[in-house]
Amino acid sequence: MTAISRSLRFAESEVIAYRRTWRGTVITSFVNPVLFLVAMGAGLGSLVDSGTGDFAVPYLAFVATGLMAASGMQNGATDGSFPVMAGVLWRKNFFATITTPLSPADIIWGRLIWGAVRLAFVLTIFAVISVLFGAMELGPALVAVLPGILTGLAFTAVVTAWTLTRKDGASLASLFRFAIVPLFLFSGTFFPISQLPDFLQSVAYITPLFHGVELVRKIALPGADSTIVTSLPMWVNVSYLVVMMAIGIYLSVRILDRKIRP
């Protein structure tokens, strides 16, 4: 078996299990982003658009593109936390898996492959809903799914490595409380980071969701000028996320190996 087919075999087991548990993921995956889109984009947006003359794009479109990346982060981080803790602690399926020809690396890659498929699915639905709300054109909306997936996978990889260093599930909630939610609010999802005080602006530059949000807008938000996005070239945004993902994968495989093959 090649490494890819081994990873696919692991992904297959996750698909079978998902058929039974998908209902529990509907709220965070689909409903939450749509609620934010309606409340912030449509509700707050009408206020914003009537108040400022110099914002280059409709606020609804601004928020929809931001949420594309933020939803990628949200789903990606969730995928790297609870199912991974389950694999080594609650469901323990990682232990059973490595007594077969599969190895810890196959588990990590298999999870990422399955994660990419789910992200593609969830974000495409979000794209379609955004189109229905008139936030984006269909073409750019579908293209925006790709940087959304990249953002999600970067988070899955790093959060997986972090989760594997935790002893129990108690700390997983604090990840969302102290990392994911602040990133969600201050990475330019709902307002351009140029609105932040200088100090916080430089902090935003080094955080991952900022690069995901920028990338989505540079690709899929027509008319995004310097009030909307920074002058950073796109390759910087892409490289940031790719390097983040690579480091996450490397650490995940290493830490998982030590943990389940002592």
Next chain:
Amino acid sequence: MLKPLVEARGLTKKFDDFTAVDEIDFNIQQGEAFGFLGPNGAGKTSTMRMISTVSPITAGHMTVFGLDPTTQGRGIRQRIGVVPQEDNLDLELTVSENLYIYGRYHDMSKAEIKPRIDELLDFAQLTDRRDSQVEPLSGGMKRRLTIARALINEPELVILDEPTTGLDPQARHLLWDRLYRLKQDGATLIITTHYMDEAEQLCDRLVVMDEGKIVAEGSPRQLIEEYAPREVVELRFLDGSKDEAVLKLDGLAARSEILADRVLLYTDSADDTQKGLHSRGINPEQVLVRRSTLEDVFLRLTGRRLID
């Protein structure tokens, strides 16, 4: 003579400063049921994990099927079945899905797996639970499913770590019967246990482990003959009268063990020993005569009992 299926020389496993397995040597031949017997913490599980290539070897040398576990682990795992000490069935999957996914991990096609699942469910007597969730199954059923799962790839070597721990007697006997059938079909079995009767029932040959070392090796019969006289007279005393009686036991038996709750006298003739008790005026509350078992061997070798 055939090359051993598993060959270990100076096999060692250390966790930081703790030595779990301490330079042990053993050979396991094709087709035999080989036992690792010892109390908790003796190093049995660490040894099993090294053989199944899910734990790196710290020092020494080992081959499985002539392959090196460090560099050819995948090739070894393709040909073995592993039943871990703790059931780790996937509770998110049904009974048959647990078997299916293991078949997929072993690179089997869907068409190959399907008849194999039918066979294994029959073997494990779980056919009517095929689509059931795993959680509500009894302990014995889960154990049988774990064994069935380990057999999906028709392994040449099956590694069972304490296969019957925690099961009631009926479930144990059913499991022994299944393992017996497996052996009849030509599989090589490696079994760890801290139950002497299990080792006697299932193992052709075994090693006794204690504190990471092998302290004896042989067939169950050989070990009993070598380390424990034929019969055991077990004495129980009323509170307080034991210490006095113990003083008068000298010379009554080939060897004696004074335990907290009873005294064991190892002898070649239980009759003579009992007569001796009587003539010396020793009156235990209860006398039980039985044949020596591997439990007695273990006691002799380590001075300790297996469980408790």
